[in-house]
Amino acid sequence: xxxxxxxxxxxxxxxxxxxxxxxxxxxxxxxxxxxxxxxxxxxxxxxxxxxxxxxxxxxxxxxxxxxxxxxxxxxxxxxxxxxxxxxxxxxxxxxxxxxxxxxxxxxxxxxxxxxxxxxxxxxxxxxxxxxxxxxxxxxxxxxxxxxxxxxxxxxxxxxxxxxxxxxxxxxxxxxxxxxxxxxxxxxxxxxxxxxxxxxxxxxxxxxxxxxxxxxxxxxxxxxxxxxxxxxxxxxxxxxxxxxxxxxxxxxxxxxxxxxxxxxxxxxxxxxxxxxxxxxxxxxxxxxxxxxxxxxxxxxxxxxxxxxxxxxxxxxxxxxxxxxxxxxxxxxxxxxxxxxxxxxxxxxxxxxxxxxxxxxxxxxxxxxxxxxxxxxxxxxxxxxxxxxxxxxxxxxxxxxxxxxxxxxxxxxxxxxxxxxxxxxxxxxxxxxxxxxxxxxxxxxxxxxxxxxxxxxxxxxx
Amino acid sequence: xxxxxxxxxxxxxxxxxxxxxxxxxxxxxxxxxxxxxxxxxxxxxxxxxxxxxxxxxxxxxxxxxxxxxxxxxxxxxxxxxxxxxxxxxxxxxxxxxxxxxxxxxxxxxxxxxxxxxxxxxxxxxxxxxxxxxxxxxxxxxxxxxxxxxxxxxxxxxxxxxxxxxxxxxxxxxxxxxxxxxxxxxxxxxxxxxxxxxxxxxxxxxxxxxxxxxxxxxxxxxxxxxxxxxxxxxxxxxxxxxxxxxxxxxxxxxxxxxxxxxxxxxxxxxxxxxxxxxxxxxxxxxxxxxxxxxxxxxxxxxxxxxxxxxxxxxxxxxxxxxxxxxxxxxxxxxxxxxxxxxxxxxxxxxxxxxxxxxxxxxxxxxxxxxxxxxxxxxxxxxxxxxxxxxxxxxxxxxxxxxxxxxxxxxxxxxxxxxxxxxxxxxxxxxxxxxxxxxxxxxxxxxxxxxxxxxxxxxxxx
Numbered sequence: 001x002x003x004x005x006x007x008x009x010x011x012x013x014x015x016x017x018x019x020x021x022x023x024x025x026x027x028x029x030x031x032x033x034x035x036x037x038x039x040x041x042x043x044x045x046x047x048x049x050x051x052x053x054x055x056x057x058x059x060x061x062x063x064x065x066x067x068x069x070x071x072x073x074x075x076x077x078x079x080x081x082x083x084x085x086x087x088x089x090x091x092x093x094x095x096x097x098x099x100x101x102x103x104x105x106x107x108x109x110x111x112x113x114x115x116x117x118x119x120x121x122x123x124x125x126x127x128x129x130x131x132x133x134x135x136x137x138x139x140x141x142x143x144x145x146x147x148x149x150x151x152x153x154x155x156x157x158x159x160x161x162x163x164x165x166x167x168x169x170x171x172x173x174x175x176x177x178x179x180x181x182x183x184x185x186x187x188x189x190x191x192x193x194x195x196x197x198x199x200x201x202x203x204x205x206x207x208x209x210x211x212x213x214x215x216x217x218x219x220x221x222x223x224x225x226x227x228x229x230x231x232x233x234x235x236x237x238x239x240x241x242x243x244x245x246x247x248x249x250x251x252x253x254x255x256x257x258x259x260x261x262x263x264x265x266x267x268x269x270x271x272x273x274x275x276x277x278x279x280x281x282x283x284x285x286x287x288x289x290x291x292x293x294x295x296x297x298x299x300x301x302x303x304x305x306x307x308x309x310x311x312x313x314x315x316x317x318x319x320x321x322x323x324x325x326x327x328x329x330x331x332x333x334x335x336x337x338x339x340x341x342x343x344x345x346x347x348x349x350x351x352x353x354x355x356x357x358x359x360x361x362x363x364x365x366x367x368x369x370x371x372x373x374x375x376x377x378x379x380x381x382x383x384x385x386x387x388x389x390x391x392x393x394x395x396x397x398x399x400x401x402x403x404x405x406x407x408x409x410x411x412x413x414x415x416x417x418x419x420x421x422x423x424x425x426x427x428x429x430x431x432x433x434x435x436x437x438x439x440x441x442x443x444x445x446x447x448x449x450x451x452x453x454x455x456x457x458x459x460x
Numbered sequence: 461x462x463x464x465x466x467x468x469x470x471x472x473x474x475x476x477x478x479x480x481x482x483x484x485x486x487x488x489x490x491x492x493x494x495x496x497x498x499x500x501x502x503x504x505x506x507x508x509x510x511x512x513x514x515x516x517x518x519x520x521x522x523x524x525x526x527x528x529x530x531x532x533x534x535x536x537x538x539x540x541x542x543x544x545x546x547x548x549x550x551x552x553x554x555x556x557x558x559x560x561x562x563x564x565x566x567x568x569x570x571x572x573x574x575x576x577x578x579x580x581x582x583x584x585x586x587x588x589x590x591x592x593x594x595x596x597x598x599x600x601x602x603x604x605x606x607x608x609x610x611x612x613x614x615x616x617x618x619x620x621x622x623x624x625x626x627x628x629x630x631x632x633x634x635x636x637x638x639x640x641x642x643x644x645x646x647x648x649x650x651x652x653x654x655x656x657x658x659x660x661x662x663x664x665x666x667x668x669x670x671x672x673x674x675x676x677x678x679x680x681x682x683x684x685x686x687x688x689x690x691x692x693x694x695x696x697x698x699x700x701x702x703x704x705x706x707x708x709x710x711x712x713x714x715x716x717x718x719x720x721x722x723x724x725x726x727x728x729x730x731x732x733x734x735x736x737x738x739x740x741x742x743x744x745x746x747x748x749x750x751x752x753x754x755x756x757x758x759x760x761x762x763x764x765x766x767x768x769x770x771x772x773x774x775x776x777x778x779x780x781x782x783x784x785x786x787x788x789x790x791x792x793x794x795x796x797x798x799x800x801x802x803x804x805x806x807x808x809x810x811x812x813x814x815x816x817x818x819x820x821x822x823x824x825x826x827x828x829x830x831x832x833x834x835x836x837x838x839x840x841x842x843x844x845x846x847x848x849x850x851x852x853x854x855x856x857x858x859x860x861x862x863x864x865x866x867x868x869x870x871x872x873x874x875x876x877x878x879x880x881x882x883x884x885x886x887x888x889x890x891x892x893x894x895x896x897x898x899x900x901x902x903x904x905x906x907x908x909x910x911x912x913x914x915x916x917x918x919x920x
Contacts, residue, residue: 199678203776212740217763218659218861221791222703222755223735225745228764228786229699236696239689241814243682275683280672285685285816295682303677304688305779310766311787316663316824318789319765326688327771329778331681354701356745364776401678 004388006140007449011132011442019110019438021051022128025090026108026117030124032068032091032158041154044090045069048152051131055138057150065162068154072173075134076147081456083147085176085415087405088127088183089156092119093430100432113438120436122429126182126422127152129441133448145456149176156183156405164408171412178378178455179409182448184421186440187268187395192386192447195419196379197297197398198406200369202338203305203329204345206234207360214310215320225356227324228309234359235326237352238302243286245302247348253335257298261374264396265293297398300341301331329364331400338366368407371398372416381454382420389447416460420451464848466600467909471592471902479570479898481511482588485550486568486577490584492528492551492618501614504550504584505529508612511591515598517610525622528614532633535594536607541916543607545636545875547865548587548643549616552579553890560892573898580896582889586642586882587612589901593908605916609636616643616865624868631872638838638915639869642908644881646900647728647855652846652907655879656839657757657858658866660829662798663765663789664805666694667820674770675780685816687784688769694819695786697812698762703746705762707808713795717758721834724856725753757858760801761791789824791860798826828867831858832876841914842880849907876920880911 001009011018030044031037045062048071052060057073068091076083095105095118103109108117119125130150137144151174153163167174187193210227211220239245257265270293272284286295309324311317330341342363353359372379374396383394399419406417422444428434461469471478490504491497505522508531512520517533528551536543555565555578563569568577579585590610597604611634613623627634647653670687671680699705717725730753732744746755769784771777790801802823813819832839834856843854859879866877882904888894 201678201778203778210741215739216861217761217765217789218661218791218859220739220756221761221763221860222746222759223744223752223860224739224741225703225743226763228767229695229703231767232692232695232764233701235689235692241693243685243689279675279680279684281670281684281816283685283816284683286682292683296680299682301677301681303681303686303778303780304692304770305677305777305781306770306772307688307691307767307784308772310764312766312768312785316787316789317765318661318663318763320763321765324767325772327776329677329776331678356741356743399678400681401676 003141003453004446004450007136007446010136010140011445015442018132022125023108025124025128026119027106029106030091030119030154031094032155033094041068041091045071045152045154048090049073052150055131055134063166065166067162070163070166071150071152073150074148075144078144078147078456081146082177082458083149084452084455085149085151085174085179086130087151087179087181087409088130089123089153090127091154091157092122092124093157095432097432102433105434110438114435115438115441116433116435118434120434121423121427122434123156123183125436125441129182129422129444129448133445133452136445136449137452145453149174160405163405164412167408167412174413176413176415178416178418179413180418180420181406182421182444184399184419185423185425186421187397189424190390191392191395192390193395193397194379194382194386195397195399195421196374196376197334197371198369198403199300199400200332200336200338200407201329201367201402202332202341203327203364204342205325205327205362205364206231206349207323207325207362209323209358209360210356211322214322217318217320220320224320225354227321227357230354230357231307231309231324231326233354234349234352235304235307237348242288244288245300247302247344249344250300250341253337253340254300255334255371257294258374261298262294264374265291265297268293268395296400298333300333300336302328304328331402332369334369334371336369338368367402367404368411370407370410370417372418376416377458377460378416378418378455381458382418382451385447385451385454386420388450389443420447463601463913464906464910467596467906470596470600471905475902478592482585483568485584485588486579487566489566490551490614491554492615493554501528501551505531505612505614508550508587509533512610515591515594523626525626527622530623530626531610531612533610534608535604538604538607538916541606542637542918543609544912544915545609545611545634545639546590547611547639547641547869548590549583549613550587551614551617552582552584553617555892557892562893570898574895575898575901576893576895578894580894581883581887582894583616583643585896585901589642589882589904589908593905593912596905597909597912605913609634620865623865624872627868627872634873636873636875638876638878639873640878640880641866642881642904644859644879645883645885646881647857649884650850651852651855652850653855653857654839654842654846655857655859655881656834656836657794657831658829658863659760659860660792660796660798660867661789661827661862662792662801663787663824664802665785665787665822665824666691666809667783667785667822669783669818669820670816671782674782677778677780680780684780685814687781687817690814690817691767691769691784691786693814694809694812695764695767697808702748704748705760707762707804709804710760710801713797713800714760715794715831717754718834721758722754724834725751725757728753728855756860758793760793760796762788764788791862792829794829794831796829798828827862827864828871830867830870830877832878836876837918837920838876838878838915841918842878842911845907845911845914846880848910849903880907
């Protein structure tokens with residue numbers, strides 16, 4: 001029997017029990033953002049630690065942080081083989097509005113082969129899959145094809161405020177050859193995806209100050225600069241009519257898409273019409289010469305997130321505003337550096353500063369972009385494992401958003417990150433009636449088990 | 461004795477009594493915006509009507525409107541002579557914050573030859589001057605050199621909502637050769653001014669709509685138009701770097717300043733340094749080739765009064781905003797038409813409409829600009845009367861703001877409007893400690909009396 005046949009048989013035989021255990025995990029209301037659930041968070045951490053110990057995982061610990069605990073464990077007996085660091089989070093989003101749930105969020109229920117519960121997909125269900133994949137390998141082969149380390153956090157849904165420090169402090173302990181995360185989704189139902197890149201983030205606030213206070217637009221209008229006009233001039237200078245960013249040097253370090261990547265994206269046949277319908281626009285918009293997927297996955301952005309100044313109540317107030325401001329964030333792609341980009345933005349604003357006003361710039365938190373090269377053996381291997389189970393070509397995707405902790409792992413541990421997720425966008429993460437398609441639970445277990453074998457034999 | 465010597469003697473002799481009467485008028489708390497003062501408003505209207513009757517003014521009436529009453533009266537026995545319509549308002553602004561007043565707002569007090577009370581300068585004091593000027597002419601000459609009509613409203617401080625309808629309905633009754641209004645100020649202490657023009661007003665609100673709702677800037681950024689960027693592009697397109705308006709046709713109907721006007725403004729030696737200090741800017745701003753006074757008095761403007769869109773709270777929210785908007789008003793000068801200007805703005809926006817968004821435009825109330833030509837005999841005569849009493853050259857000014865009722869008089873009655881005011885900008889109209897320099901009360905009475913004689917002999 002091949003290792004896959006063995007896994008198949010094992011998962012089929014133990015499915016009922018596995019789901020019962022997952023129900024147990026899902027029943028713990030480990031909402032990280034609500035202090036009344038602090039004990040539940042601990043219960044969930046201890047539940048995970050117990051499970052790890054039952055799997056013969058060694059050096060299991062529930063490590064205190066300034067916030068919720070981190071669960072660690074390791075098994076390092078696959079001599080000469082790579083080490084995989086498995087990351088996941090055991091905390092979940094709040095559940096309100098409760099009345100929109102068709103069943104209790106912490107009383108899991110299967111309907112139509114979908115498992116309904118808060119955390120079913122994001123991320124307890126997928127964390128649980130890692131555990132069961134390890135269990136199955138041990139039970140069917142008596143060992144693991146690679147070394148593994150586990151790190152589970154309880155603060156992902158509140159922005160992982162303490163994990164970077166923990167990772168920094170435990171750099172040695174966490175050293176590995178790759179990090180495997182299952183917290184993303186398939187490209188579409190039946191179509192698996194390896195996400196090999198995420199955009200970074202940087203942002204500034206621009207505050208414009210003209211006169212000491214708002215002026216009467218009749219008495220002073222035409223004689224004194226208007227803070228909103230000054231702001232609008234700056235904002236308009238950032239992009240051309242197609243949205244191409246005009247900040248000098250902004251694109252200099254952008255790693256161009258490879259021909260292989262462009263071809264792969266194009267073959268996804270992304271449905272732009274469906275997207276227009278979804279967001280409610282008549283036309284899409286953006287940098288010329290790039291498809292929608294290329295623009296949102298592999299090109300940087302500059303977006304005004306908010307603007308304010310003067311009178312915004314009902315009707316009219318003939319004021320010449322003294323103050324105006326805007327919040328701006330850029331999504332960054334490799335190899336853009338968030339600090340360098342802020343410096344370029346500042347230089348641009350200095351150059352385009354309108355007369356008659358003062359401009360103040362403040363900086364927001366930054367996150368680096370992340371990319372494991374498309375043709376990296378670990379990425380391609382993940383694609384093969386998916387394909388073997390799903391029987392369709394794997395989509396190689398990037399995420400337009402940022403998962404700060406991914407960039408932190410990349411930066412602090414300098415490891416390739418492999419994002420192999422099994423959720424679907426339709427599964428209501430963060431919303432009422434979160435659910436997880438059990439078809440992808442079943443297939444995903446096999447994909448993950450197969451991937452550990454793939455990695456064991458890989459040169460990288 | 462010349463008529464001026466006679467007036468001098470009369471005002472000197474009756475000063476005490478006049479001030480006592482003015483105190484009586486000022487004691488009535490005729491605040492038009494507060495419904496608890498509705499009866500006080502009526503009291504003030506009746507007080508004025510009584511005074512008119514005592515002066516042998518005929519057909520005196522207190523006319524009800526949908527709001528506060530209009531007081532009317534007339535004396536038409538100067539056969540073959542012009543008729544002057546005298547306008548003023550007997551309502552006042554609210555008094556809060558009361559604790560900032562050094563004496564009770566409705567208990568007039570003279571300190572350092574300044575009369576402190578709400579309405580002392582704006583406009584009861586100046587309305588009262590018209591009455592006493594008429595009294596003095598009757599008492600010293602037994603008649604008036606011209607025909608007069610009086611119209612007093614009680615809603616000026618709330619935007620004169622009912623006066624245009626009243627004027628329209630009473631067009632015949634109000635017909636005259638000019639309207640004289642004393643509700644403006646001197647150019648500077650000791651330096652009188654005839655205001656011969658006011659800017660008009662028109663405005664629009666621009667609402668931009670992109671996607672159905674705000675989008676995640678990571679998932680969609682770079683692929684869908686951002687409503688704030690679209691708005692900024694439109695706003696930036698309105699003016700060039702010097703504030704010159706780029707809306708096609710915007711300046712086409714602007715009546716150019718005459719050489720005489722430019723010379724007159726220049727001779728005022730306006731102190732731009734003092735203005736910068738006052739408003740707190742390092743540099744003034746605006747259309748090149750025009751002085752500050754020219755820009756604010758005789759050139760039209762386009763000012764964004766307010767802007768809104770996206771997230772404006774503390775910190776950062778990485779949203780791609782679906783909606784944004786701005787409020788815009790234009791100050792207009794003769795011969796710009798408010799409706800035409802709105803049409804030009806709409807055409808401009810249509811032409812500069814960014815891709816990927818819908819733009820909705822709504823219109824605000826409009827007011828026409830007003831101008832009695834600088835060299836009009838009535839304007840020049842007003843200058844002579846001022847000069848005769850103040851012994852310095854009169855400033856011929858325009859107002860950058862709009863007094864909607866002036867434009868209404870101009871439009872409905874097609875009469876030249878002469879604005880001869882005696883206030884000073886430092887007199888805290890609308891603020892605590894409103895006061896009136898009695899020096900200008902004394903001089904103003906003489907100026908007004910003299911002006912009626914000037915008008916009597918004028919060809920116009």
